[in-house]
Amino acid sequence: MGNSGTGDTDAEDASRLPVRPPKPGKAMSVFVLLAGLGIVGVGAYSYVADSGTLENRVQITAEVSEVGVEQLQGSRGRESYVPAVTFQYRFRGTSYTSDRIYPGTTQPRYEDRAAAQSRASAYAVGERVTAYVDPGAPGQAFLEDSRSGQATGAFFVGVIVSLIGGLGLYQARREARARERLS
Structure with missing residues (x-):
């Protein structure tokens, strides 16, 4: 059964490959990255809303x-x-x-x-x-007549959490490439 050069068997072999869920480290890193980006969004939104209120006061x-x-x-x-x-x-x-x-x-x-x-x-x-x-x-x-500082704090906490998630994702990808080279 191998490769006959027609390409049809390649498609059949590819369809039989098991679908693997992401590795726990990768999934957790994606979750942390998304959570961090969400916190950044909340902080930025609050900052902009407070700015509008302070401008129109x-x-x-x-x-x-x-x-x-x-x-x-x-x-x-x-x-x-x-x-x-x-x-x-x-x-x-x-x-x-x-x-x-x-x-x-x-x-x-x-x-x-x-x-x-x-x-x-x-x-x-x-x-x-x-x-x-x-x-x-x-x-x-x-x-x-000033901000509470919570919006700015949330923004910076979100950036730090996002960086941690991004670093984890980078490390997970680097480890996957190292495993591929060893295979």
Whole structure:
């Protein structure tokens, strides 16, 4: 049965070759690379969204109505703490309430309750404060005229994770080539 030169037997032999799943190292590297790229995407999206909000912001006066710390269940059962500052304001004749310290939906989390309390203690109930509002989203005012840093942090963590996945993929490919040379 071998090769008769017609090419038909080559096609038949090729169709009988077993289909092998990727090696675990290669599959894991691809997964890590894709996860890293996803984190990069989330970080970049958040950064761009925060930039748009900061460009369009309007300064307003608000009154702090509540100050505290929220306890959240973090990853792996660990607790994290978020400074909670609720404030009320009026914009274009309508009253609103917000609890955002920074623009965007992600707010800083702290592993230590005291650190979150320290951040929240910058505000006092009844205090009149300067807040900022994006006219396109008037119900989502925020107190700090800057980014929280989480978008940038997510971007750089994503880059590092992607590099690790890419390096693993490179090493898996290099090992496969070495095995092919030995065969």
